[in-house]
Amino acid sequence: MIHLDHISVRSDAIGIVFCKSKTDQSGTKRRDPRHIYSNPMEARSCVFLAIAIYLACHPQLSMGKLFPGAAQKDRFGKQLAKLLSHPDPTCGRSEYGTHSIRKGAATFACSGSTGGPSIVSVCLRCGWSLGNVLERYMHYEGAGDQFLGRVMAGLPINDASFAILPPHFKMPFDSDVSSAINKVFPSLSRVPALHSVLAFCLSSWAHHAQALEMLIPKSHPIFYSRVFTDVDMVPMLKARLVTHDSVLPATGIPPHVGLHKELTRATTEMRSIPNEVIRGVDALLETKGVAAGNLTQRLLKETLVEVVAPMVQALASSAEVSPAPAAPPCIVNYPIFEWNPWQQRLLDNFITPSVDVATAWQLWWCGNAGMRMPPFRLIKAGHIPRSQVKPFSEWRFAMDFLYRVYTAETGLRIPENPTPAHATDTYAIILVKIKPLLQKTPKGRIRRGDQIKIATFASILRKVPQLGLRM
Structure with missing residues (x-):
């Protein structure tokens, strides 16, 4: 073990x-x-x-x-x-x-x-x-x-x-x-x-x-x-x-792997030799052409650099240096669907995820920007497929209970748009109160409280309706 x-x-x-x-x-x-x-x-x-x-x-x-x-x-x-x-x-x-x-x-x-x-x-x-x-x-x-x-x-x-x-x-x-x-x-x-x-x-x-x-x-x-x-x-x-x-x-x-590494390095160097030879010959031809008085590509490039560089430097010094614009904030564009006279989010492929309670709390308040999903608390029954309405209602039932636990314990309300760090801190407060519920079953069997899924948690709450009054 x-x-x-x-x-x-x-x-x-x-x-x-x-x-x-x-x-x-x-x-x-x-x-x-x-x-x-x-x-x-x-x-x-x-x-x-x-x-x-x-x-x-x-x-x-x-x-x-x-x-x-x-x-x-x-x-x-x-x-x-x-x-x-x-x-x-x-x-x-x-x-x-x-x-x-x-x-x-x-x-x-x-x-x-x-x-x-x-x-x-x-x-x-x-x-x-x-x-x-x-x-x-x-x-x-x-x-x-x-x-x-x-x-x-x-x-x-x-x-x-x-x-x-x-x-x-x-x-x-x-x-x-x-x-x-x-x-x-x-x-x-x-x-x-x-x-x-x-x-x-x-x-x-x-x-x-x-x-x-x-x-x-x-x-x-x-x-x-x-x-x-x-x-x-x-x-x-x-x-x-x-x-x-x-x-x-x-x-x-083992020792033989060191030999493989040396062979790989030697092979790479041998394959680079033809390119090195070609570059050396090109440089030699350029040098010989300049010595003979011919206009080569290299000589033309160097001449242009000598003429243009001072002009660019003078223009840069006379221009006013403006501060670099600040990086725009990361904005997630959620898919928009026209629904009656309002614009609402419609998630056709939405599947209620099977995650633990802590992750569900994060998704409820902060959403999933990587999958372009809004905070789950903003999702209504009409926004998701009919097959997901019942599983999602279990989420809402469990989240409402956790929110009541938080407000009863702290006397505070969670902000409209909390950060992920704030959501983590609020769940830490909630966990202290719900931990006894997650440790054992009514028959005394030890639960894996750290790994309990949100659907299982909602099922536990429905079996113990008076729990909210005790907490």
């Missing part, structure tokens, strides 16, 4: 410590971290991106279990079965689970190359017992697991790009990057030990943002998170990304 305080940054990797495993239920054996690496070339197999999506879809996740709740093995197996488009007809979907992932990963790591990781490092990473002698004297070092981590990330083992660095930000983080971390991960950003992990997640997200829009359907909760609702965040983060020539060292690199 993984806890958030078991996750840390290890140079260019993220290390995860398993305190217990299949062969160590007592937790008495060595606790070496498993290294996971980014794959900047393929969004589908980038673990950094997967962690970023999970954490951003649950912005109120607090310290504790990375995956809260009970029966994690069964829940994972069900989700894995749903993803299988062509399962083996001889096996039922219920036979796929965590062990299937472990066996498949080991098969992938040990096949396809004669220079792959050792079987010892593979067995120890999978948690398979090797016997007392092997585990005592042949226990893997960090470098062995680092190499295996790069293989499992899908990086090409027989190519120079196997040593590629993850997209990252320069240290120390500037104020814009720190602000983005606080916005996207409002709860976990309060833990200083996780800042480097969250920065890796955010940088991989910015790097793969365009691929995400093509791979994931627009109804996914990720497109309602702060990275996509804030239209200026992704361009800002991309401008600060670093992928090459960094002080960050690449770890887990």
Whole structure:
């Protein structure tokens, strides 16, 4: 079971410590971290991106279990079965689970190359017992697991790009990057030990943002998170990304990859030699032409520069220097539809998103500028498809309740157009009051309160009608 305080940054990797495993239920054996690496070339197999999506879809996740709740093995197996488009007809979907992932990963790591990781490092990473002698004297070092981590990330083992660095930000983080971390991960950003992990997640997200829009359907909760609702965040983060020539060292690199890098560099230099020769010959011909008294293109260009440059400088000094116009504010143009005598927004393709309560509160007051959606509180039943009227009415019911909780607690009203930061602050006040409701069911079962969906929350409120009076 993984806890958030078991996750840390290890140079260019993220290390995860398993305190217990299949062969160590007592937790008495060595606790070496498993290294996971980014794959900047393929969004589908980038673990950094997967962690970023999970954490951003649950912005109120607090310290504790990375995956809260009970029966994690069964829940994972069900989700894995749903993803299988062509399962083996001889096996039922219920036979796929965590062990299937472990066996498949080991098969992938040990096949396809004669220079792959050792079987010892593979067995120890999978948690398979090797016997007392092997585990005592042949226990893997960090470098062995680092190499295996790069293989499992899908990086090409027989190519120079196997040593590629993850997209990252320069240290120390500037104020814009720190602000983005606080916005996207409002709860976990309060833990200083996780800042480097969250920065890796955010940088991989910015790097793969365009691929995400093509791979994931627009109804996914990720497109309602702060990275996509804030239209200026992704361009800002991309401008600060670093992928090459960094002080960050690449770890887990076998010797033969260094030879691949040298061969790649030598090949690039050899391919550039013909162009260098051509440029040198052109320069030589230009020089010889000038010496012979001929009017060459270079001589004509230099003469024009000498004549025109003083004139341009004189005009520039005499002209009045006007201040640069301020950048216009970012204005989102929502689609307009003519409805009777008024102009109203009509969202034909609107689908009520399945998001957590915190994200729903943000959308209710601030909308989704990335998808050109107004604040959801301005949407009426006549603006959306009929099939979405009932789910959206559940949203309105839940939001009205949360608003009453806020006004009862503070005695204040929320402004007409609150900022996303203000919406986050108001929800923090509301969360203190509704947290007992999200922790346990009437039968005493523990809920995953940080991940509860808005539709489930509305259903809970309808089952406890007197709740509003108690709060």
